[in-house]
Structure formats: C-alpha cells, structure tokens
Amino acid sequence: MPIPKANPSPTKRMRIRTPCTFLVFLLALLLAAPAAADRVRTADPDNYRQILNRLQPGDTLQLAAGIYRDGLSLHSLQGTPDRPITITGPENGGTALFLGREGRITISLIDVSHITLRHLSLDGEGKRGHGIVAEGRGRFTHDVTLENLEITRFDADQAFNAISTKAPAWNWVIRDNVISHVGTGLYLGDSDGSAPFVAGFIEGNRIEHTTGYNMQIKHQAPRPDLAGLPTTPRETVIRNNVFDKSLGGSDGPMARPNLLLGHWPLEGPGKDDRYLVYGNLFFQNLTERLFQAEGNVIAYNNLFVNLFGEAVSFQAHNDQPRRIWFVNNTALGLGPALRLSGADERFEQIIDGNAIFAERPEESALPGENLITSLPRAEEVLTNPFAAVPDALDLSPVGGSLDRAAAGIRLPPDLPATDQDYRGKPRGQAMYGAVAR
Structure with missing residues (x-):
C-alpha cells in the first residue's frame, strides 16, 4: 500500500508563502505612497544663484522683490510634463527686477525643458545685451513657458533682442508679456534657418516701440534629427x-x-x-x-x-x-x-x-x-x-x-x-x- 504524501506542515506552508506575501505587501505600500511633494523654495538677490542647480521637477522658486544684477543661467535644467520647474517673481507687491549687463545675456537657456518663467521684469538699461536667449551652444529647448514678463530697454542696437531662440525650440508658450523699447522683440530661429522654432503658441502679448521687428520667425532649413522634435x-x-x-x-x-x-x-x-x-x-x-x-x-x-x-x-x-x-x-x-x-x-x-x-x-x-x-x-x-x-x-x-x-x-x-x-x-x-x- 503506497504511503500517501504528507501535506506540508503549517510552518512549512508559511515559509513557502512568506516571500511572495512580503513582496505583494511592499508593492502595495509603494503604490499607495504619495508622489514626492512639490516644493516651493524662496530666494532673494543674495542667494538665488546657489539654489538654481538644485531645482528638481515640480519645484517652484519664488523670488523675492528686489534687484537681481547677476542674471539667470538655466542650463541642463529639466522638469517633466506633469511637474514643470517654475521660477516666479511676486504676482503682487513689488517686482523681481533683472538688470541687463554689458555684453551679456540676462536670462540664458541651454538644454532646458518643461520650464516656466513668470512675473519677472527685465530692464536692459540701454546696455549692449540681450533679454532672454535660448543659446545656440545648446542642443535644444522645449516646453518653455514665458508669461507675465515685462521686458524693456534692450535697445542699444537693433540686433539686441527681448526674447530669442538660437537652438531648436518646440512647444514654447509666450503669453501675456509686455515688451517695449527693444532692438527686436521676438526673434525666433537663427538667421541661417538651422534652429527651427516649431509648434509655438504666442498669445496676448503687447510688443511695441521696437527698432527692428516686433517679431520675426525665421525660415527653416531641413530639420535636424533630434529626439522629441516634432516630425x-x-x-x-x-x-x-x-x-x-x-x-x-x-x-x-x-x-x-x-x-x-x-x-x-x-x-x-x-x-x-x-x-x-x-x-x-x-x-x-x-x-x-x-x-x-x-x-x-x-x-x-x-x-x-x-x-x-x-x-x-x-x-x-x-x-x-x-x-x-x-x-x-x-x-x-x-x-x-x-x-x-x-x-x-x-x-x-x-x-x-x-x-x-x-x-x-x-x-x-x-x-x-x-x-x-x-x-x-x-x-x-x-x-x-x-x-x-x-x-x-x-x-x-x-x-x-x-x-x-x-x-x-x-x-x-x-x-x-x-x-x-x-x-x-x-x-x-x-x-x-x-x-x-
């Protein structure tokens, strides 16, 4: 008479199931955990530059009212579609004012994406410099929003721009800005057609009293093979x-x-x-x-x-x-x-x-x-x-x-x-x- 196989003891059954149960429990905890909370970080003219490179997706950098003399360099800074990085001045009660610098770019963008700049003022003070430039030494800028900005007096020459893109740029939003007394208001793309400006949304701006164009979008040569650039x-x-x-x-x-x-x-x-x-x-x-x-x-x-x-x-x-x-x-x-x-x-x-x-x-x-x-x-x-x-x-x-x-x-x-x-x-x-x- 064959001897029947014994069922595993309760202890053995528990040992068999424990690793699987633990993994399921751990996964449930991870799925239930809230996403990392978006942070609001505050800064003033004395310390804002030390914070820029530490910004993460979802962060908002709230700049205090004051005079910012050292520009804003946003390089290799990338948010995500759901969690952009926002840099903002006060919506009411004072201004975060960035002053132009001789021979310099006031706000420089290189290889950035999902970035929003709002409620900032830029005053070139007649110096030979630019306002906001997506620099040509970068590879791309995309999903950039510029809204509720005031940009003035970048007018030392017609060649100085309030906002300019010199690298491939797509999905930009330029909205509700006041631009006045500048050489050129918006100069989007490069003069040889090599920096396409694609799928832009330009809305509600007042662009006035420019030496050259209020706005130009440059012609486009064949587009580069660049990840994310619309095809x-x-x-x-x-x-x-x-x-x-x-x-x-x-x-x-x-x-x-x-x-x-x-x-x-x-x-x-x-x-x-x-x-x-x-x-x-x-x-x-x-x-x-x-x-x-x-x-x-x-x-x-x-x-x-x-x-x-x-x-x-x-x-x-x-x-x-x-x-x-x-x-x-x-x-x-x-x-x-x-x-x-x-x-x-x-x-x-x-x-x-x-x-x-x-x-x-x-x-x-x-x-x-x-x-x-x-x-x-x-x-x-x-x-x-x-x-x-x-x-x-x-x-x-x-x-x-x-x-x-x-x-x-x-x-x-x-x-x-x-x-x-x-x-x-x-x-x-x-x-x-x-x-x-």
Whole structure:
C-alpha cells in the first residue's frame, strides 16, 4: 500500500508563502505612497544663484522683490510634463527686477525643458545685451513657458533682442508679456534657418516701440534629427497680440515689418506645418509694412492699420508664399493695403471676405470677393479708424456698411474661433472685415 504524501506542515506552508506575501505587501505600500511633494523654495538677490542647480521637477522658486544684477543661467535644467520647474517673481507687491549687463545675456537657456518663467521684469538699461536667449551652444529647448514678463530697454542696437531662440525650440508658450523699447522683440530661429522654432503658441502679448521687428520667425532649413522634435505636421499659433511700431524704427535698408514669418522646411518633416494668425492688432509702421509672410499661413480676424505705408504683403523672402488663406480681415494702408506676389501656383491661395481701405485701391485688387475701397472712405464706414493710439482704435462698421449679400468662403473647420470676430463676438450677418456689428 503506497504511503500517501504528507501535506506540508503549517510552518512549512508559511515559509513557502512568506516571500511572495512580503513582496505583494511592499508593492502595495509603494503604490499607495504619495508622489514626492512639490516644493516651493524662496530666494532673494543674495542667494538665488546657489539654489538654481538644485531645482528638481515640480519645484517652484519664488523670488523675492528686489534687484537681481547677476542674471539667470538655466542650463541642463529639466522638469517633466506633469511637474514643470517654475521660477516666479511676486504676482503682487513689488517686482523681481533683472538688470541687463554689458555684453551679456540676462536670462540664458541651454538644454532646458518643461520650464516656466513668470512675473519677472527685465530692464536692459540701454546696455549692449540681450533679454532672454535660448543659446545656440545648446542642443535644444522645449516646453518653455514665458508669461507675465515685462521686458524693456534692450535697445542699444537693433540686433539686441527681448526674447530669442538660437537652438531648436518646440512647444514654447509666450503669453501675456509686455515688451517695449527693444532692438527686436521676438526673434525666433537663427538667421541661417538651422534652429527651427516649431509648434509655438504666442498669445496676448503687447510688443511695441521696437527698432527692428516686433517679431520675426525665421525660415527653416531641413530639420535636424533630434529626439522629441516634432516630425508630424504642427501649427504655430499667433493670436490676440498687439504689434505696434507707431513711434518709428530703423529706416532705409534696416527698416523692418512689425511681423515677418519665414517659410517652413521645403521638404521632409515640417513642410506641411502652418502659421495660424488671428485676432491680432497690427498698428502703424513709419518705415515699412506691417505684416510680411511666405510659406503656409492662415490669417483671419486681424486688424491692420498703417497710415504710413503698406499693410500686408505675401511675397518671396527666402522662398515663396505657398498655402495662403487671408480671410475676414480689416486692413488700412497707405499704398497697397494688401499684396500677393510670387506665390507658388501649385498651392492654394484664398483671399476672401476682407475689408480693404487703401490709398491706391486698384493696387490691392486680388482674386476672391473682398471689399476694396479708398482709404478716406474708412472714416465714413468704420467707427474710429484713425485713432492716434491702438487702445482708442475701433474698426467696427457703422450700421450695415460692411454687410455682404451672402457668406463667403468658410475657413477650414479644424481652425479655432472661426465663428467669432476680432473681439470674440459671434458672427451673425455675413459681412466683410474682422469686426462684426
């Protein structure tokens, strides 16, 4: 008779299960443990530099009000998508003021990601230096947010910038900043096209009284093979900004538009990217046009007022205008208010629903259904078109003066705010221009 196998004793059973039970228990503890708490660290002009390199994902560095004379070097500092690193000055009650330095960059960015800078003031004091620069000796900067900054007096020369990127940059947000009296406001990308600025979001800024551009995004050469740099079609959004050169700027060969947009890569990743330009005010330029662009651009619900020269020109710069949509804008210009020339005919160019007031309206004749009339007539059909300052401008129509018989070409359905006017009000009656009645 075979002898049956004995069951393990209770002690043996416990020994067999104990390691597994312990591991399960340990894993449960780890999963239940809260993530490392985000820290708020405080600093002042005397000690802030010692803290910078110790910042970790999720940290906020709260800078006290005061004068910071030694700049801000953010190098190899990386947050995460869920836990960015934030450096902020006081939201109320005093200012964290960074002073410019001769021959130096005030805030230097090298190989940083998921970084937010807010509530800081930068004053160049007329010295030969820059404001914020993503330096070309770095490999990248991405997911950088600059908001609620005040940047002024980096104006020793047109070549000095408030904000500039000289390394590949993507997923930047530049929002609600006031930039004034600088050489160039935003200079995004490098002059040879080698530092692409991709998938940017530029919103709610007031950029005024610059010597050169209020803003330029440089043309792009073929993009480098760089981890994280987008390879599928993206958009750079430019919305709800004020671009103002009413106090003048350089003249002759150094004169610059308020905004210039260069082309995307001609082949490979990025060739189908596009600019979305909507809800902006472009105000005066004593020596150049307001807006110049090439490549793929969709512009709608914008206001353009230039009583000293051209308003808008789509023309070749480093390549050609390609896919162009210019719809439901209001443009006033001395000379042609709107020009389209040298476009690549393999691509679609649509000009429709615009209210164009020009000194020589015949030179603004374009395909599509637009209201094109003389510049003096603007005073009859618009509420306050010749205001001396942008805040007093009112390009809303008098009565039904800009009504049209039927709705025009509809913008692509994937675009934001196409059913609204410049002010964000719903569009009702079909009409020309950017502002509904």
